[in-house]
Amino acid sequence: MTSTPLGLTVEEASLAYQGTPLFENLSLTLSPSSWCCLLGRSGCGKSSLLRLIAGLDTSKGAKVRLSDHAGNALPAQAFAWMAQQDALFPWLSVIENLLLGDRLQGQSKSSARRAEAIALLETLNLADKAEARPYVLSGGQRQRVALARTLMRPSPIVLMDEPFSAVDAITRYDLHQLATSLLSDRTVLMVTHDPGEALHLSDRILVLSPSGRLAPFDCGGPPKALSLSQRADAEQELITLLGHQ
Amino acid sequence: MKDSRSLSNAAFALLAVLLLISGWQLIVSITDVPRYILPSPEAVLAALVRYSSLLWSHGLTTGLEVVLGFISGTLLGIATALTLAAWSPVRKLVLPLLLASQTIPIFAIAPILMLWLGYGLASKVVMATLIIYFPIASTCYDGLRQTPTAWTDLGQTLGASNAQQLFRIRFPAALPSLCSGLRMAATAAPIGAVIGEWVGSSHGLGYLMLQANGRMQTDLMFAALFILIVIAVLLYQGVDWLCRWLVPWQSLSEH
Structure with a gap:
C-alpha cells in the first residue's frame, strides 16, 4: 500500500502571527517508520508546528524547510493528515470517504482500491458500515473510519493532531492498539497533550515549551519499550516537566 | 417515533387551521359584518366551488410564475455565490454593488419591469x-x-485543487446554509x-383579486387568496422535502 519507508527532516521552522514569533528556527528529524510524539502545554504552538509541516499554514509568518531523513526532497503526497475531529464528509458514504483522496487525484474508480478499502474496514471491524453515512456512526466508529481514511493514503509520513483525544478511554485504548499495528510501516508525528498516551505509543518524545524551544525527553530508551513501572515514573517526570513550563 | 411525531405535528397544524376558521366564523356571526367586507368561511367555500375553473386557470399562471x-x-443566486467565493477580484468589485442594490425596494421597480x-x-x-435572488446568494x-x-x-492534505475544494467540499458543506435560504x-x-x-x-391570481375587488366580490378575493396560500404552502413543503433529501445529516441532528 505504501512506498518505501521515509523519514522526515524539518529545519528552520518559524511561525509568527502579526510579527510576534510563536517559535523560530525549530528543527527535528524523524527516522523512517518511527513514531514520535510532540508534547506541550495548551497554546505552546505544537498544533501550529504540525500544521506548518503539513503545509496547511500559508500565512506570511510561516516558514519551514522540509526534506526526507537523507536530505532529499519529499515526494508529492508525502503526508497523510488526521485531526482531532474526524472530519468525515457527511454527504459521502464511509467507503466514498475512504476513496475520496483517489478521486481528488483524478484516479478512476478501481475495484482493487475498493477491495483494499473494504479489507481495511474489516480489520477495523466496520465492514457492515461501508455504505453507511458517517453521521449514523458512533464517535469511536467515526474516528476508526478517519484512521482508515488516513491509512488509505499512500503517504509514507502520517501527521496526527490529537487524533484520539475526543473519544472515551476504552475507545481510545482500542484505537491505540489498532493504530500501533496498522501504522507500523509509517513514520508518525503525533501531537498530544497526554503524557501517558505519548509514552504508550512513541519511539521518541519531543517537548515544545511555551518559549518556543523543542527538546527531546530522555527516558533511557524508546518510551513504548519501557516496563509498566518505568513508564509510571517517566509519566510522573513528564507531568512535572510540563507543569513547570 | 419519527412518523408518530410528524403525525402529531400534522394534527396540531390541522387544529390550528380549525381554530382559525372557527374564530373567523365567530366574528362574522357576532358582528354581523356585511359580506362584502368579510365573507363567512362558508361563502368563501361556496366561491371556491363556483369559480373553481376560473381559479384553476389563474392559479396555474401564478403557480408557473x-x-x-x-x-x-x-440558479442565479448559487452562481453568484460560487463566483464570489472563487474570485476575490470579482468579490471586491461586485459585493459592494450587490449590497447597495438591496436598498432599492423591489416593489418600486415593478413598474419599470412592466x-x-x-x-x-x-x-x-x-x-x-x-425578490429571492439576494437571500439565496447571501x-x-x-x-x-x-x-x-x-x-x-483535509481537502488540502488530500491534494484537492481550488476547484475541487469549491465544488466537492465547500459547496456541499454550504448546503445547510443554502437550504435556509431556499426555505426563505x-x-x-x-x-x-x-x-x-x-x-x-x-392573467393570474393577483389580476383576479384586483378584478374581484373592483366588483366587490370579496368572497372571490378570499378564494383567490386561499389558492395563493395553497401554492405557497406546496412550494414550501416541496423545498423542505428537497432540503431534507439534500442535507440528511442536518435534519437528523435536529431531532
Whole structure:
C-alpha cells in the first residue's frame, strides 16, 4: 500500500502571527517508520508546528524547510493528515470517504482500491458500515473510519493532531492498539497533550515549551519499550516537566 | 417515533387551521359584518366551488410564475455565490454593488419591469427572481465562507485543487446554509409574482383579486387568496422535502 519507508527532516521552522514569533528556527528529524510524539502545554504552538509541516499554514509568518531523513526532497503526497475531529464528509458514504483522496487525484474508480478499502474496514471491524453515512456512526466508529481514511493514503509520513483525544478511554485504548499495528510501516508525528498516551505509543518524545524551544525527553530508551513501572515514573517526570513550563 | 411525531405535528397544524376558521366564523356571526367586507368561511367555500375553473386557470399562471422565478432566482443566486467565493477580484468589485442594490425596494421597480418586459409572464418571473435572488446568494455565499477548517485542511492534505475544494467540499458543506435560504425564498417568491400581477397583468391570481375587488366580490378575493396560500404552502413543503433529501445529516441532528 505504501512506498518505501521515509523519514522526515524539518529545519528552520518559524511561525509568527502579526510579527510576534510563536517559535523560530525549530528543527527535528524523524527516522523512517518511527513514531514520535510532540508534547506541550495548551497554546505552546505544537498544533501550529504540525500544521506548518503539513503545509496547511500559508500565512506570511510561516516558514519551514522540509526534506526526507537523507536530505532529499519529499515526494508529492508525502503526508497523510488526521485531526482531532474526524472530519468525515457527511454527504459521502464511509467507503466514498475512504476513496475520496483517489478521486481528488483524478484516479478512476478501481475495484482493487475498493477491495483494499473494504479489507481495511474489516480489520477495523466496520465492514457492515461501508455504505453507511458517517453521521449514523458512533464517535469511536467515526474516528476508526478517519484512521482508515488516513491509512488509505499512500503517504509514507502520517501527521496526527490529537487524533484520539475526543473519544472515551476504552475507545481510545482500542484505537491505540489498532493504530500501533496498522501504522507500523509509517513514520508518525503525533501531537498530544497526554503524557501517558505519548509514552504508550512513541519511539521518541519531543517537548515544545511555551518559549518556543523543542527538546527531546530522555527516558533511557524508546518510551513504548519501557516496563509498566518505568513508564509510571517517566509519566510522573513528564507531568512535572510540563507543569513547570 | 419519527412518523408518530410528524403525525402529531400534522394534527396540531390541522387544529390550528380549525381554530382559525372557527374564530373567523365567530366574528362574522357576532358582528354581523356585511359580506362584502368579510365573507363567512362558508361563502368563501361556496366561491371556491363556483369559480373553481376560473381559479384553476389563474392559479396555474401564478403557480408557473412562482416556480419559474424560484428556479431562476435559485440558479442565479448559487452562481453568484460560487463566483464570489472563487474570485476575490470579482468579490471586491461586485459585493459592494450587490449590497447597495438591496436598498432599492423591489416593489418600486415593478413598474419599470412592466415597461421593459410587458404585461405577460416574463415580468412576473423576473420579479419573483429578483425578490429571492439576494437571500439565496447571501446564504449560499455565507455557507461557502464558513466551511469548517477541519474539512478544508483535509481537502488540502488530500491534494484537492481550488476547484475541487469549491465544488466537492465547500459547496456541499454550504448546503445547510443554502437550504435556509431556499426555505426563505419559497415564502418570498409568491409575493414577487403577485406584486408583479398587481402592477400590471392580464392573467393570474393577483389580476383576479384586483378584478374581484373592483366588483366587490370579496368572497372571490378570499378564494383567490386561499389558492395563493395553497401554492405557497406546496412550494414550501416541496423545498423542505428537497432540503431534507439534500442535507440528511442536518435534519437528523435536529431531532
